Amino acid sequence: MMYDFFVDLLGNEILAAIVTGVPPLVFILVFVLFAVWLERKVSAHMQDRLGPMRTGWHGYLQTIADLIKLIQKEDISASANDKPLFNLAPVLVFAGTYAAFAAIPFSSYYIGSNLDLGIFFIIGISGLVVAGILMAGWSSNNKYSMLGAMRSAAQIISYEIPTIIVVLTVVMITRTLNLHTLSEIQTGYFWNWMIFGGPTAGLEKFLLIPLMFIGFLIIYTSMLAEVNRTPFDIPEAESELVSGYHTEYSGMKFAMFFLAEYANMFAVSAIVSVLFLGGYQSPIGYLGNLFDAPWLIPVEQFFWFTAKGTFFVFVQMWLRWTLPRLRVDQLMALCWKYLIPIAFVNLIIVGLITVL
Amino acid sequence: MKEYFSNIWVGLSTIAIGMKVTFKHLFVPAVTIQYPNVRVELPERERNRLYVNMDDCIGCDQCSRACPVSCIEIETVKGLPTEDLGKTSNGKKKALWVTKFNIDFAKCCYCQLCVFPCPTECIYMTDVYEFSEFQRNNLIYDFVTLTPQEREQKKLNYQKFEAEKAAEKAAKKPVTPAAEIKAEVKVKTETPPPSSDNSQQSNLKEPGENKGS
Numbered sequence: 001m002m003y004d005f006f007v008d009l010l011g012n013e014i015l016a017a018i019v020t021g022v023p024p025l026v027f028i029l030v031f032v033l034f035a036v037w038l039e040r041k042v043s044a045h046m047q048d049r050l051g052p053m054r055t056g057w058h059g060y061l062q063t064i065a066d067l068i069k070l071i072q073k074e075d076i077s078a079s080a081n082d083k084p085l086f087n088l089a090p091v092l093v094f095a096g097t098y099a100a101f102a103a104i105p106f107s108s109y110y111i112g113s114n115l116d117l118g119i120f121f122i123i124g125i126s127g128l129v130v131a132g133i134l135m136a137g138w139s140s141n142n143k144y145s146m147l148g149a150m151r152s153a154a155q156i157i158s159y160e161i162p163t164i165i166v167v168l169t170v171v172m173i174t175r176t177l178n179l180h181t182l183s184e185i186q187t188g189y190f191w192n193w194m195i196f197g198g199p200t201a202g203l204e205k206f207l208l209i210p211l212m213f214i215g216f217l218i219i220y221t222s223m224l225a226e227v228n229r230t231p232f233d234i235p236e237a238e239s240e241l242v243s244g245y246h247t248e249y250s251g252m253k254f255a256m257f258f259l260a261e262y263a264n265m266f267a268v269s270a271i272v273s274v275l276f277l278g279g280y281q282s283p284i285g286y287l288g289n290l291f292d293a294p295w296l297i298p299v300e301q302f303f304w305f306t307a308k309g310t311f312f313v314f315v316q317m318w319l320r321w322t323l324p325r326l327r328v329d330q331l332m333a334l335c336w337k338y339l340i341p342i343a344f345v346n347l348i349i350v351g352l353i354t355v356l
Numbered sequence: 357m358k359e360y361f362s363n364i365w366v367g368l369s370t371i372a373i374g375m376k377v378t379f380k381h382l383f384v385p386a387v388t389i390q391y392p393n394v395r396v397e398l399p400e401r402e403r404n405r406l407y408v409n410m411d412d413c414i415g416c417d418q419c420s421r422a423c424p425v426s427c428i429e430i431e432t433v434k435g436l437p438t439e440d441l442g443k444t445s446n447g448k449k450k451a452l453w454v455t456k457f458n459i460d461f462a463k464c465c466y467c468q469l470c471v472f473p474c475p476t477e478c479i480y481m482t483d484v485y486e487f488s489e490f491q492r493n494n495l496i497y498d499f500v501t502l503t504p505q506e507r508e509q510k511k512l513n514y515q516k517f518e519a520e521k522a523a524e525k526a527a528k529k530p531v532t533p534a535a536e537i538k539a540e541v542k543v544k545t546e547t548p549p550p551s552s553d554n555s556q557q558s559n560l561k562e563p564g565e566n567k568g569s
Contacts, residue, residue, distance in 0.1 A: 046378045050386040217368075322374040338364065 002110050024101040024112055032262040035310075036063045039262075039317050046321040073251035081248065082139035089136035090249065090256035096128030097263045104270050105180045107280045107301035118179035119167055122271060123160065126226070129264070130156050133235075133245050136257075140248035148244025151328065152228055152235030158335045159225040159232075165343040166219040169350045170275050173198050173208070183279030190283035195276040204353060211350055216276045218343050220312075222335070223268040227261065229316050231323040232331060269312030270305070280305040403466045404485040406459055408499040412444040412478035415452035419470035419479050427463035428470060431456035433510045436517055444476045454500055455507040461487065462495040 002023075006016035037052070037060055044051025052059025077086055100122045102112035115121050130153050137149020171177060173194070174185050185199055186192050192199050195216050197208035225232035228244075236244030246257045273279060280301035288296035326334065389396065398404075415432035432452040435441050441450035471480055489495050500507065 042382070045382050045384075045386070048381060048384050048387045050388055050390070053390055318375060318378060319371075322378045323371065 003113060020112055021102075023106075023110065024104075025098065027106070028098065028101065028259070028263045028266075031266055031306075031310075032259050033063045033067075035262045035265065035313055036066070036258075038310075038314065042314065042317045043321050046318075067255065070251055070255045075252065076250045078141065078248060080141040082141065085135050085139035086248075087253070089132050089139060090253045090260070092132035092135060093129050094132075094256050094260040094263070096125055096132060097260045097267060099125040099128065100267045101263070103179055104267065105183050105274065105279055106305055107298040108180070108184070109298040110302070111180050114180050115178065117177050119171070119177050119182070119271070119275070122179075122267075123164060123167070126156075126160075129260070132260075136249070137245040140245070142248050144241045145245050145247045148235045148237075148241045148247070151241075152245060155228070155232060155235060155331060156226050158332065159222040159339075162218050162222040162335065162339040162343045163226065165340070165347055166215045166222075167275065169211075169215050169343070169347050170194055172347075172351055172354050173200070179274050179279070183274055183281060186278040186281050188281075189285065190278065193276065193278040193281070193283075207353055208350070211346055211353075212276065214342065215346055215350075216272070218339050218346070219275065220272055220315075222339055223272060224316060224319065225331070225335070227264045227268050227316075229265065230320040231326050233320075233325055234328060234331060237325055265313050265316055266309050269309045269316070272312055273305070273308035277308055279308075398483055398485075402483060402485075403468050403481050405461060405482050405487055406464065406470070406479060407482045408457060408459070409478040409480075410454065410457065410499055410501045412446075412476040413454055413457065413499075414444060414448055414450050414476055415454040416475060418473040418475070422469045422473045424467060424469060425463045425465050427460040427465075429456060429458040429460075430454065433514045435510075436513055444478070446476055448476055453502070453507075453510040455502065455510060457499040458496050459499065460496045462492050 003016060003020045006019050007013055010016050010019065040062065041051045041058065052062035055061040055065050077083065103115050103118040103121050105111040133152045133156075134149050137145045137147075137152075140146070170182075174182050176182055176185070186194060188199070190196065195209075195212050197205035197212060200208060228235050235241075236246070241247070246254055249257060270279075282300060282304045286297050286300050288294055288300060415430060417430050417432070420426075420428040420430045431454075433455050435451055435453055441453070443449055466481075468481060487495075502510070
């Protein structure tokens with residue numbers, strides 16, 4: 001593991017922890033630069049437009065240009081704002097997202113912290129994001145921000161239930177909460193992935209495939225709602241609430257929310273891919289094994305992990321430009337009438353299968 | 357119960373249909389263009405900024421009168437009999453110095469009504485459509501080819517000429533008023549006017565003839 005390696009190297013646990021924390025941060029920054037550009041290009045091409053074209057080849061430097069613009073902006077805060085909370089909120093939102101990256105296994109050799117309660121930690125620490133969002137809405141002293149924050153909190157909390165139930169379903173089969181072990185279990189080829197029943201065999205695998213597929217759809221939908229993406233973007237519904245809880249923010253504080261949003265998108269995609277699509281495992285075997293070059297394997301694993309994460313981020317964008325926004329009652333009906341009952345039934349059936 | 361499952365089925369299948377549509381559009385060529393680099397081809401009879409070819413302009417003022425928003429301002433001065441103003445490209449003789457030909461494109465409604473009355477086809481629409489300005493005054497275009505000094509000069513020349521003629525008349529009148537009437541009759545009948553004294557008068561009448569034609 002990375003952390004142990006750095007402890008040995010530096011001889012100091014605090015320094016090692018800091019050094020281990022840098023790669024996810026770098027990854028988040030680079031990924032967000034790429035994802036914002038991707039989002040703009042995908043949305044443009046889905047609407048038969050071109051999107052950014054002037055900054056570099058097909059506008060690939062557009063996000064950097066935007067970032068420079070945001071840095072230059074004046075840091076505005078209204079006189080009626082609750083200043084300490086107002087300044088703390090974006091940091092808290094980003095911290096919640098960044099902390100989730102600690103337990104995500106990027107490859108078999110790199111995982112920020114090899115927690116035995118990995119997935120539990122991620123779900124727990126995501127609660128910090130809700131606190132940050134509520135704080136932002138409250139301290140803005142603006143009715144739109146407040147409404148957006150309330151909606152966001154209500155939505156994230158209610159959609160956490162189907163997420164957790166589906167996670168439990170997976171955990172019942174794998175019998176571990178450690179994301180690294182969870183990925184290792186799904187090693188081999190793609191038919192060992194959890195969505196194809198995991199490393200089980202025979203009738204059990206055959207029975208698990210449809211159930212796992214349903215679980216995958218439920219967790220993807222509820223994760224989509226947790227990151228406030230369309231069709232579940234009622235917390236920042238432009239046509240109703242200007243832009244929700246970050247209406248009053250500008251400049252770098254707004255950039256923090258933006259960074260957290262896109263980092264969250266990747267975190268969620270990464271969790272889905274770890275739980276159901278083998279995480280960093282390659283679907284078709286490793287070139288490192290083929291050419292007898294063991295150093296190549298972690299690189300390939302990192303590639304597959306990023307590819308899976310980016311694909312799910314792309315699907316999120318795809319859904320955004322396909323579906324209209326849900327109404328609040330439809331949002332709640334989807335969660336409480338459809339996702340939760342189905343997830344529970346799924347849980348019970350999978351439980352019976354694993355026990356028998 | 358049946359409705360519950362059909363709801364789920366409709367929800368999922370319609371999402372799939374929608375995603376298929378948007379995915380197809382991902383590969384449709386963009387309908388927008390990179391404007392300043394790439395431009396849409398204008399239609400054949402597009403109406404944009406006007407241009408006046410002053411070499412052909414005879415100063416007849418017809419475009420100005422046709423204009424529904426009065427954005428064309430024309431002032432002319434008669435040419436002296438001794439001056440040769442040249443001919444237009446379709447053979448019309450020029451008789452007036454155009455000392456002012458302003459078109460205010462802030463007012464212009466691009467109706468093209470000024471283009472048709474022009475007897476020499478010297479005012480026409482071009483394909484220029486990017487001429488925005490920060491100052492509204494910059495939208496008043498001056499088409500006159502003469503320099504400001506020349507314009508003043510032409511005006512002064514004509515005033516001087518008028519004054520001289522008036523003085524001449526005043527000098528002649530008390531002596532033989534009948535002789536002058538005779539001379540006028542002579543001018544009307546004779547073409548072309550032979551003497552320099554008569555040619556002056558006929559030249560001055562030409563603008564009137566132009567308007568009549």
